[in-house]
Amino acid sequence: PPDNKQVEKKAPCPLHEYVKKILYKELNKLCVERVLRQMRKLDWHDQHVKSMAIQCLTSASNVRYNSIHCLANLVSGLALYYEDIGIQIVDAVIEDIRLGLEINLAKFNQRRVSMVKYLAELYNYRMVESSIIFKTLYTLITFGVSYDLNELIANADTCADPLDNYFRIRLVCTLLDTCGQYFDRGSTKKKLDCYLIYFQRYYMFKKEFGQSVDIARPYDRFDIEFVFTDIISSLRPEFKFANTYEQACEQVSKMEGEIRDSIVQ
Amino acid sequence: MTSSTATDAEKSNEHPVKKIVIRRLPPTLTREQFLDIVSPLPDYDYFYFCNADPTLGQNAFSRAYFCFKNNQDVLNFRDRFDNYVFLDSKSNEYPALVEYAPYQRRFKLDPKNPPKKDSK
Numbered sequence: 001p002p003d004n005k006q007v008e009k010k011a012p013c014p015l016h017e018y019v020k021k022i023l024y025k026e027l028n029k030l031c032v033e034r035v036l037r038q039m040r041k042l043d044w045h046d047q048h049v050k051s052m053a054i055q056c057l058t059s060a061s062n063v064r065y066n067s068i069h070c071l072a073n074l075v076s077g078l079a080l081y082y083e084d085i086g087i088q089i090v091d092a093v094i095e096d097i098r099l100g101l102e103i104n105l106a107k108f109n110q111r112r113v114s115m116v117k118y119l120a121e122l123y124n125y126r127m128v129e130s131s132i133i134f135k136t137l138y139t140l141i142t143f144g145v146s147y148d149l150n151e152l153i154a155n156a157d158t159c160a161d162p163l164d165n166y167f168r169i170r171l172v173c174t175l176l177d178t179c180g181q182y183f184d185r186g187s188t189k190k191k192l193d194c195y196l197i198y199f200q201r202y203y204m205f206k207k208e209f210g211q212s213v214d215i216a217r218p219y220d221r222f223d224i225e226f227v228f229t230d231i232i233s234s235l236r237p238e239f240k241f242a243n244t245y246e247q248a249c250e251q252v253s254k255m256e257g258e259i260r261d262s263i264v265q
Numbered sequence: 266m267t268s269s270t271a272t273d274a275e276k277s278n279e280h281p282v283k284k285i286v287i288r289r290l291p292p293t294l295t296r297e298q299f300l301d302i303v304s305p306l307p308d309y310d311y312f313y314f315c316n317a318d319p320t321l322g323q324n325a326f327s328r329a330y331f332c333f334k335n336n337q338d339v340l341n342f343r344d345r346f347d348n349y350v351f352l353d354s355k356s357n358e359y360p361a362l363v364e365y366a367p368y369q370r371r372f373k374l375d376p377k378n379p380p381k382k383d384s385k
């Protein structure tokens with residue numbers, strides 16, 4: 001037999017196991033207070049403990065999906081005492097979303113949905129401002145995105161956002177579903193109105209041209225169509241849906257024209 | 266008097282100080298090794314280093330955040346380290362990215378108003 005050394009398993013660190021237990025197994029909306037008290041008792045001045053705890057608090061995908069808001073609540077409670085921890089967690093969440101766009105592997109899909117939801121919940125608990133949410137929203141529909149069909153088909157294997165990949169639409173919808181209802185007045189309302197028009201263009205492009213290459217998962221397309229129309233009609237009941245990609249582009253150029261005029265005046 | 270010097274200092278530094286991030290560093294890199302490689306560093310008032318998240322497997326990267334006191338230093342830092350190839354212990358190559366951090370808040374100890382001490 002080969003003389004391979006067996007990889008020695010590291011003995012689990014008891015503190016790490018405990019943090020995992022209270023965050024991932026026990027956390028629910030009834031015991032946020034109690035878990036917060038336990039988390040405050042950690043030795044936050046120990047670099048090792050601190051980085052372990054920050055990593056645990058960032059991994060929203062280990063928490064039950066419906067309890068992610070509890071994790072955000074917990075972080076906002078901790079940030080009252082340790083401001084830098086809140087900042088480092090937000091940085092890590094944003095980084096994770098960005099890295100997800102860059103690597104774009106299906107096995108991380110659930111993780112990415114959780115992370116986006118977590119960011120939105122952090123907004124609901126006032127850990128980040130709306131500008132971060134909008135930055136993320138625009139990154140989701142622009143990072144590595146191309147509207148050039150020939151280019152997309154030629155580089156189908158290497159491009160960051162392949163034509164038949166509808167996953168980013170789901171991420172945007174998750175984000176809007178979680179915190180979109182608060183963008184209902186003032187400047188954030190206007191920002192969301194603009195965003196939805198760009199988002200519709202992105203969606204219509206995928207819908208019209210994605211069909212040609214999408215054979216593997218024909219149901220994704222219908223599924224995502226419901227998600228898309230549901231979220232927009234719940235946020236903006238008056239929204240005028242475009243029927244074709246061309247119409248969606250017209251809406252974009254009309255809006256851009258109006259904004260340009262208002263700046264000139 | 267003090268207030269006028271403060272505004273002068275702000276004027277010479279037209280834009281407010283920006284937090285920057287250097288991403289896609291080797292996952293095995295430690296804080297000390299990183300500081301060794303990038304030194305000498307210009308004056309900074311904020312720095313922290315993040316270890317890679319091992320659950321991402323081969324897509325795990327370390328990263329570090331900075332705030333330099335002078336905006337010109339940000340540009341110099343970018344010229345030096347954007348696309349700079351870091352090596353890990355097995356000589357795999359990791360071209361780094363230097364960017365403005367999307368989230369600009371940073372932690373600064375204010376000697377007059379220390380943060381609430383946690384009574385636990």
